[in-house]
Amino acid sequence: xxxxxxxxxxxxxxxxxxxxxxxxxxxxxxxxxxxxxxxxxxxxxxxxxxxxxxxxxxxxxxxxxxxxxxxxxxxxxxxxxxxxxxxxxxxxxxxxxxxxxxxxxxxxxxxxxxxxxxxxxxxxxxxxxxxxxxxxxxxxxxxxxxxxxxxxxxxxxxxxx
Numbered sequence: 001x002x003x004x005x006x007x008x009x010x011x012x013x014x015x016x017x018x019x020x021x022x023x024x025x026x027x028x029x030x031x032x033x034x035x036x037x038x039x040x041x042x043x044x045x046x047x048x049x050x051x052x053x054x055x056x057x058x059x060x061x062x063x064x065x066x067x068x069x070x071x072x073x074x075x076x077x078x079x080x081x082x083x084x085x086x087x088x089x090x091x092x093x094x095x096x097x098x099x100x101x102x103x104x105x106x107x108x109x110x111x112x113x114x115x116x117x118x119x120x121x122x123x124x125x126x127x128x129x130x131x132x133x134x135x136x137x138x139x140x141x142x143x144x145x146x147x148x149x150x151x152x153x154x155x156x157x158x159x160x161x
Contacts (some may be wrong), residue, residue: 010096012103015052015064020045022061023052023086029079030086034121035147042086044068050083051111054104055096065100067107067116078160080108082118085127101134105159114160119145119152131155 003157012062015023023045024038031037044050044066055063065085082104087096108116120127132138145152 009057009095010062010099011059012053012054012099013056015045015054019052019054019061019064022054023064023066026061026086026088027084029089031084033148034150038082042065044083051107053100053107055087055100057094057096058090062091063096063100065104067104069113078112078114080111080113080116080124082116097130098133105134105157108159109148112160115156115158117154117156119154121146122151122153128153128155131157135159 021043023041027038027041045052047068050066050068052066053063054061055158063086066083067080068083069080085097085100085104087100105116116136117139118131118136119142120131128138132155134157136157139154139156142152142154144150
């Protein structure tokens with residue numbers, strides 16, 4: 001019953017500059033095995049080319065997601081990338097990731113994005129399951145994609161259809 005109650009208390013809002021300290025700290029926990037994403041995320045946030053959303057429970061941040069259109073070759077094709085999504089380890093499996101993905105897809109449609117792509121670690125089966133649940137389809141493997149050399153899988157979702 002507690003799990004169900006917590007699910008109803010998830011609030012999603014646009015991230016503010018003051019939320020970057022939380023995102024920096026969480027990305028260090030979530031992505032350190034792949035590379036220094038905490039620094040990259042801050043640059044993406046400040047670039048003005050991303051939409052960053054924050055998930056809160058009881059007014060405390062518990063996760064975030066970042067949607068960006070930073071790759072020039074995708075600009076004209078209405079393609080955006082889910083650059084990052086992370087949930088506090090102690091708050092996982094409570095529907096927060098699902099809420100963040102739903103909001104990313106809603107935001108993409110609002111921005112008239114046709115397709116959202118993402119890369120996730122080939123070994124990150126839990127993330128792949130989350131993405132598949134929300135309509136993402138595996139496409140291809142990118143060898144040595146991450147700064148620390150891990151392979152990634154490219155996934156996409158035609159949100160505009």
